[in-house]
Amino acid sequence: MDISPDLAIITLKGAIGLVFLWVFIKSRRRSALFLGAGWVLSGNLPLGGTVVGGRDLDPLIMGLSTSITIFGIMELITEERGRGPPRSLLLSLPPVPLVYGAIETALGMNFGGTYIVSGFLLIAGGGTFIEFLKDYYRSRAVLFGATLILAGIASMAYPFIYLRGDLNYSLVVYGSVFLAALTIFAYYRLVSSENFLYFGRMENAEDVDVGPGPRIVSPHQFEEIAKKLNGFPVLAFLRGTKPGEGWIVYRISTVGRENVIEPSALYRITQTVEDYLREAERTGVHGIVVLEGLELMKMYNGFESLLKFLSTLGDMVRLSGASLLVITEREVWSKSEWRLLHRMLE
Incomplete structure (x- = not known):
């Protein structure tokens, strides 16, 4: 037996398990535990050879691994969407691969039914x-x-x-190494998103009182407010202001980079605020949103579109009992624009 690919796949799947564990510690998401457990259980597959008492346990392990993984996927969707699948589906669908695996193990036959059912549910x-x-x-x-x-x-x-002998062992194992490596990369990309870590940040946050609802603050006023917000998971869309410690920050810029939102993409700000406020409500934390760069947004979208955008944000924070701090100065607006901004945000 070629030991190198065996060790590679076990190491990679173990590494995936450690990534899931790190994510659980960081975010306190149950989905990370389920997904991690599913991958760790599948660490010996498709290496084979798990025999206890003369019975091949690979179908049982495969079924259990897939059942836990499917449950983890459902849990992750529930965490993000705020609602999960019907209870009947949750109780009936994930156990299916485990049932198939248990039947094959009990019959003492590995005829592939568990792999087919597991594959269908993973797709x-x-x-x-x-x-x-x-x-x-x-x-x-x-x-x-x-x-x-x-x-x-x-x-x-x-x-x-493979079970029919159409592929040799090494090709199967190397293919599994590739899938394991791709999985750890894909999951790391997912959990490295600021959106994913809202949950953990909210869970550990202590409320800061800055007053509910939307309001306009000058850059000088915001400097004083920002001192109270260090360590709090503020959602901030900033142009040039220095963020506080622990803030969830997006930059408003025309330069496309990670965690940068173009001034014309107001819908992305709205969507991100909606996700943040939903998480804040779910964890019982007072959400705080900071918005800067209105002048640049006006340049790219027009003042009327900017007002509609601010009206939507204002309604969102009022309904959720959160706070919206809009950083701007009187001098950059005409009298009529300033009057409309105040009417919209005060």
Whole structure:
């Protein structure tokens, strides 16, 4: 037996388990525990050879691993969407691979049914993940969902090609090494998003009283307020202001980089604020949003569109009992514009 690929796949799957554990500690998300447990359990697959009392336990392990993974996918969607699948689906769908694995193990036969069922559910889970979270995580959700779909296809194909002897052992193991490496990359991309870590930051936050609702503050006024917000998970869209410690920061700029929002993409700000406020409400924390760069947004969108955008944000924070601090100065606006801004945000 070629030991190198065996060690590689076990090491990679162990590394994925450590990544999930780190994410759980960082964010306190139950989904990370379920997904991590699923991958760690599959660490010996498709190496094979797990025999206890003369019975091949690989189908049972595969079924259990897939069941936990599917439950983790459902839990992650629930965490982000604020609502989960029907209870009947939650109780009936994830156990299916485990049931198939238990039957094959009890019969003492590894005829591939567990791999086919597991693959089908992984494909369905990947597609569902993309459908529900592509607007939230964009390309990161597509990458992770596509990885699940690819793993599902490989699982469904496994009984037809390897168990029949159409592929040799080394090709299967190297393919599994590739899938494991792709999975750890896709999941790291997902959890490195600021959106993913809202949960942990909110859970550990102590409320700061800055007054509910939207209001306009000058740069000088904000300097004093910002001192009280160090360590609080403020959601800040900044142009040039220095962020405080622990803030969730997006820069408003025309230069496309990570965590940068173009001034013309007002919808992205609205979506991000909505996600943040939903998480704040769910964890019982007073959400605080900071917005800077209105002049640049006006230049790219027009004043009327800017007012509609601010009206939407104002309604969102009022309904959730959160705070919106808009940083700007009187001097950069005409009298009529300033009057309308005050009417909209005070």
